[in-house]
Amino acid sequence: MTRPPPTLDRFLLECEPDAAPATRELSQLLLRLGVAGKRIARELAVADIRHTRGSAGTENVQGEEQKKLDVRANDILVETFDYGGLVSFVASEEMEKPHVYREGAGGARYTLLFDPMDGSSNIDVDGTLGTIFSIRPRRDGTEADLLRPGTEQVAAGYVLFGPAVLFVYTSGHGTHVFSLDPAIGEFVLVRRNLEMPKKGRGYAVNEGRRAGWAEADRAFVEHLKEPDPSSGRPYSTRYSGSMVGDVHRILIEGGIYLYPADGSSGKPSGKIRLLYESHPLAFVVEQAGGRASTGRDRVLDLAPRRLHERIPFAIGSADEVDLYEGFVRGAPS
Ligand code: P6P
Numbered sequence: 001m002t003r004p005p006p007t008l009d010r011f012l013l014e015c016e017p018d019a020a021p022a023t024r025e026l027s028q029l030l031l032r033l034g035v036a037g038k039r040i041a042r043e044l045a046v047a048d049i050r051h052t053r054g055s056a057g058t059e060n061v062q063g064e065e066q067k068k069l070d071v072r073a074n075d076i077l078v079e080t081f082d083y084g085g086l087v088s089f090v091a092s093e094e095m096e097k098p099h100v101y102r103e104g105a106g107g108a109r110y111t112l113l114f115d116p117m118d119g120s121s122n123i124d125v126d127g128t129l130g131t132i133f134s135i136r137p138r139r140d141g142t143e144a145d146l147l148r149p150g151t152e153q154v155a156a157g158y159v160l161f162g163p164a165v166l167f168v169y170t171s172g173h174g175t176h177v178f179s180l181d182p183a184i185g186e187f188v189l190v191r192r193n194l195e196m197p198k199k200g201r202g203y204a205v206n207e208g209r210r211a212g213w214a215e216a217d218r219a220f221v222e223h224l225k226e227p228d229p230s231s232g233r234p235y236s237t238r239y240s241g242s243m244v245g246d247v248h249r250i251l252i253e254g255g256i257y258l259y260p261a262d263g264s265s266g267k268p269s270g271k272i273r274l275l276y277e278s279h280p281l282a283f284v285v286e287q288a289g290g291r292a293s294t295g296r297d298r299v300l301d302l303a304p305r306r307l308h309e310r311i312p313f314a315i316g317s318a319d320e321v322d323l324y325e326g327f328v329r330g331a332p333s
Contacts, residue, residue, distance in 0.1 A: 004188070005188050005189045006188070007184075007186040007187060007188055007189075008031060008178050008187040008188075011176070011189050012030055013027060015192075016171060025110070026154060028084075028086060029112070029135060030135075030155060030171075032081065032086070034159075034167050035080065036159075037131060037165065037187075038165070038180065040116075040131060040159065040161070041161055041165045043076070047069060047126075052068050052072065053067070053068065053123060054067065054068055054124060055067060055068070056070065058071070060093060061095075061308050062308065066120075070094055070117045071094065073116035074094040074095065074116040074117075077092070077131070078099050081112060085101075085108050086108060086109075086110060087108050088100065088110070088138045088141045089101060089112075089141065090112045090113065090114065091112075091276065091307055092115070092276065093114075093116070093273060093276060093277075093308070096308075098111075098307070109137065109138055110137060111136045111137075111138050111145050112133065112134070113133070113136070113275050113280075114132060115130075115132040115277050117129055117131065118130045118131065118132050118243055118244045118277065119240070119242025119243065127240065127241060127242060127245075128240050128242045128245035129161045129244070129245075130158045130242060130243070130244025130248075131161075131244075132157075132276060132280050133156065133157060133158065133280060134150075134279055134283075135154045135156065137152065137154055146275060146304075146307060147304050147305065147306075149303045150274075150279035150283060150301070150302065151300045153279060153300075154171065154172075155172070155283075156169065156170060156279065156284060157169030157170060158244050158248075164179050165180040166178065166180070166190075167180070168251075169284070170284050172283075172287065174193035174194070175193070175194045175251070175284050175288040176189065176192050176193065176194065177191035194251065196252070196254060196285070196288040196290050196317060197317055198254070199254055199318075199320065200250060200253055200254025200316065200317045200319075201235055201254070202235055202238040202249070202253060202254075202255035203235045203236075203238070203255055203256050204237075204238050204240070204249075204250065204255070204256070204258065205221060205239060205260070206239060207237070209260075209264070209265060211264050212262035212264030212267070213260045213262060214331065216295070216327045216330070216331035217328075219327055219331075220258075220324050221258070223323075238255070243257060243259070243277065243281070244281075247284075247315060247316075250285075250290075250315070250317065251284070251288055254317040255316050256317065256320035256324065257313075257314070257315050257316055258313070259272045259312065259313045259314075267310065269310045269311060269312065270294075270310050270311050270313055271313075272313040273308055273309070274299070274302060274311045275307065275308075277313075278299045278302075278313050279299065279300065282300050282315060283300065285315055285316070286300065289318065290316055290321070291315070292315040293324070294312045294313065294314070295312055295314060295328030295329070296329065299311070299313070299315070
């Protein structure tokens with residue numbers, strides 16, 4: 001009898017290299033993120049039926065409009081860890097300050113950060129969305145635990161809400177992809193130790209914002225568009241409004257996602273948040289053989305000064321990120 005592919009539960013218990021008690025707790029934490037992902041997927045599936053699309057009438061710490069489902073996804077994630085003492089506190093794009101749990105705050109091994117609903121502009125049009133998460137070791141249980149390099153992440157990943165609901169994660173031993181089988185309500189392993197293409201044919205960037213970019217960013221994107229079959233150009237534009245969806249495409253097909261600093265629309269340091277967007281996606285992509293950079297620095301080496309710090313962000317195949325860095329570093333600083 002051929003054995004079915006392992007569920008997330010089985011994979012974590014059997015395949016996480018050192019199934020020590022600490023890892024068992026990490027496995028439990030990842031499993032709970034899977035449950036939260038299934039609950040968020042269900043909220044998205046019935047959003048029109050329940051009339052839960054649309055604005056919540058509030059703004060996040062960056063002054064961005066919050067959708068009802070942004071807030072709902074955040075609530076689901078916060079309540080998912082309010083028992084069992086696994087996590088001492090959580091930080092989120094949707095909360096100005098971390099949420100500290102009373103139970104277990106002292107003994108918890110981990111802290112958790114997330115962007116509960118990445119790609120919010122897609123919420124009202126049933127587009128691709130994602131939940132991004134980053135797991136870090138708890139130190140003294142204060143916000144300072146978080147203001148550290150991305151290399152200190154214990155695990156990271158995302159839930160992709162597309163035609164299929166996918167759970168993608170790494171704990172530093174490869175990047176693994178699980179797909180939700182609705183018939184059994186479990187995430188099932190579909191790709192183990194994913195290796196992404198070293199070079200792609202697509203690029204994801206919002207060219208409507210090019211007026212605010214630096215010259216090097218404009219020159220790089222124009223270079224990708226120039227016809228030159230010997231170097232696989234022109235590249236195709238693939239920009240969905242959801243970074244998780246765009247990065248997942250790049251994880252499978254290769255290419256590059258770019259959100260440059262944009263001086264003309266109030267994002268002089270870029271839009272993408274370092275701690276709970278760039279760091280986790282960089283961990284996942286590097287473990288699959290790709291790269292993540294600001295154009296000058298490796299994203300995982302960066303430590304934020306503030307919880308919601310944003311950076312210029314380029315992530316994808318090694319060849320394209322190397323090429324992008326060449327344009328940025330070659331530019332007069
Ligand atoms: P723009 C969503 O808020 C997000 O952070 C990414 O998911 C997405 O790629 C980007 O912002 C879209 O931003 O400025 O192109 O609308």
